[in-house]
Every structure is written in C-alpha cells, then in structure tokens.
C-alpha cells in the first residue's frame with residue numbers, strides 16, 4: 001500500500017492531511033518557468049526530456065505540493081496522427097490542417113506512444129529518478145472528445161460548432177475518429193504508467209459543451225474504454241472536465257477512481273451526485289487566487305468544511321492556474337490546506 005497521501009486519497013483511504021496539487025502547476029505564473037520559455041519554444045520544452053523534467057520540478061521546489069504532474073500538453077499527440085500543431089504566443093494552440101471530412105479522418109495515423117511522443121515517456125522516467133521516494137508523479141492525456149474538438153475546430157472555440165456539426169453530419173466518420181483517438185489515448189496512458197507515472201489524469205476539458213444525452217451516446221463509451229485500459233495498469237485514474245455539473249451522475253459511470261470538479265458546484269453537492277464510489281478533486285475557482293488572502297481563506301474553509309474530513313478528497317483548483325497568479329497566494333494556499341485539514345482531523349478525533 002502506498003504511503004503517499006495523494007495516492008491514498010485517490011483510493012479513498014484515510015490521510016493525515018488533505019493532499020493538494022494544482023492543475024497547470026508548472027506554468028507562466030512562475031518566473032522560473034518564464035525563464036526557461038524565454039529560451040525555448042513550447043514544443044522544444046516538451047520534446048526535450050531534460051527541460052520537461054526541470055519544469056516539472058519547479059513548482060515542487062517552490063511549494064509544499066503533494067504530487068508532480070509531468071510537463072507536457074494534451075495536443076502533441078495529434079502531431080504523429082498527421083495534424084500540424086503550433087503554439088502561437090498570445091493565441092494558444094493552432095492546428096493548421098484541421099479535420100474537415102471523412103477522408104481526413106481516414107488519413108489519420110495511429111502511431112503507438114513510444115513512436116509518437118517518446119520524449120514525454122523519457123521525461124517521466126527522468127522525473128521518477130529525480131523524485132525518488134519524495135512525491136508521486138501524475139501522467140495525463142486529453143480525452144478523445146477534447147482532442148477531437150481541437151482536431152476539428154483547429155484551436156479553441158466559442159460555440160464548438162464545427163465539432164458538433166461533424167458529429168451530426170458525419171456520424172460514421174465521427175465514430176471512426178473517436179475509435180482512432182481512443183486507440184492512441186489508451187496506448188499513451190498505458191505507456192505513461194509503464195514509464196513510471198503513478199496516477200493518470202484524463203482531461204476532457206470541453207466535454208461540458210455537450211448535452212448529457214449526446215455525451216452519453218457519443219462520448220462516454222470512449223471515455224470508459226480509455227479509462228478501463230489505463231486502470232488495467234493498476235494506477236488510479238482521475239477524470240476531469242469543466243461545466244459537467246449537469247451530468248455528474250453519468251461521470252460516476254466513467255470508471256475513474258477520482259472525478260475532478262470545477263467551481264460552479266458546491267463540493268458536497270457534487271459528491272452526493274457522484275456517489276460513494278469515487279474520490280473527488282477540486283474545486284476552488286482559480287480566479288480567487290487574485291484576491292487578498294482574507295477573501296481566499298474563507299472560500300478554502302468552505303470547501304474543507306463541506307468535505308468534512310471524508311476520505312477521498314484531493315484539494316485542487318477547478319481548472320488550471322492562471323498566468324499572473326500571485327505566487328505568495330499559491331504558497332499560502334498549499335500550506336493552509338495542509339494545516340487546516342490536519343487541525344480539523346485532530347479536533348474530530
């Protein structure tokens with residue numbers, strides 16, 4: 001059995017204090033990260049295992065976090081499938097040849113992760129060596145729908161109209177696309193666990209743009225397959241999306257041990273809908289870190305009070321930490337979650 005409090009919480013085992021990590025914990029809000037990115041492009045940092053390893057460790061040196069997450073991105077997986085990805089500064093990721101037809105789907109390749117993204121697997125091995133027994137390492141992938149959305153929209157999107165139109169107008173090609181992505185994502189998750197990732201997070205950031213019935217029919221079966229494959233390695237799986245609060249009951253069917261929730265729902269309310277079978281991760285609004293500590297603290301207390309010491313809570317933000325986030329608030333948040341949750345446990349026993 002693991003002694004890491006993060007992995008214990010994933011399995012709903014009791015912990016001495018609530019584990020905490022932050023989505024996008026390595027990123028532009030840190031001067032150390034900006035210094036590396038001033039010299040190398042986003043894709044260079046991801047493709048150079050030593051740089052990815054260094055960036056992964058930066059937030060761990062700065063804050064008392066309970067887990068590392070490998071520095072990578074969900075989108076480079078698409079490059080080996082035949083999509084041309086660029087990270088345009090100030091604009092985010094852009095795919096220059098987005099999928100527009102059934103023929104485009106059929107032209108996609110499905111290379112194994114060891115061929116497609118060997119640098120991330122090597123970065124995982126490097127980070128594990130550096131971490132020793134200090135902290136556990138999380139690997140991750142985009143989920144099939146969120147990757148399909150980027151592949152079809154060609155970037156971020158307001159209404160997700162292209163991907164939704166594709167689902168409706170090309171139902172057979174949609175399923176062939178989801179099949180291909182399921183194969184590539186499932187293999188990537190397994191390869192990360194084999195390289196040393198001790199937990200896996202599946203990011204389905206945009207699944208919340210769908211109606212529950214469409215999610216159930218067109219997306220959930222593929223989520224279930226990648227999660228079942230990942231869990232076959234024995235590591236816990238976290239499934240995360242935003243705006244999914246109208247379908248929390250369905251998320252319990254994904255097969256993930258942990259469900260990540262955003263901040264648009266009270267955490268105890270979300271947990272009631274998810275049921276007893278899963279652990280929960282979240283749910284602080286990342287924008288709250290821009291306020292003074294006096295405003296932040298009662299909102300952290302609200303989450304801890306609602307969880308009430310129930311085993312299986314991993315403290316996190318409801319979405320990634322934002323550029324410009326004051327570093328002092330991050331430090332204070334992480335320390336406070338530990339202190340406060342330990343004190344609450346003490347007074348309850």
Ligand code: CP3
Pocket residue numbers: 022023024025026027028037042069070071072073074075087091092093140156203205319320
């Ligand atoms: O959490 C971590 O510290 C690990 C690293 C990580 C990144 N992206 C690094 C990154 C993770 C887990 C991701 C996941 C990711 N990437 C998601 C799912 C999570 C979410 O936020 O919904 C998505 C949708 C992407 C796609 C992506 N990558 C976008 C939309 C952007 C541009 C927006 C932005 O924040 O700049 C990226 C770029 C990106 N990925 C950066 C980082 C640190 C910023 C790159 C830079 O300019 O230095």
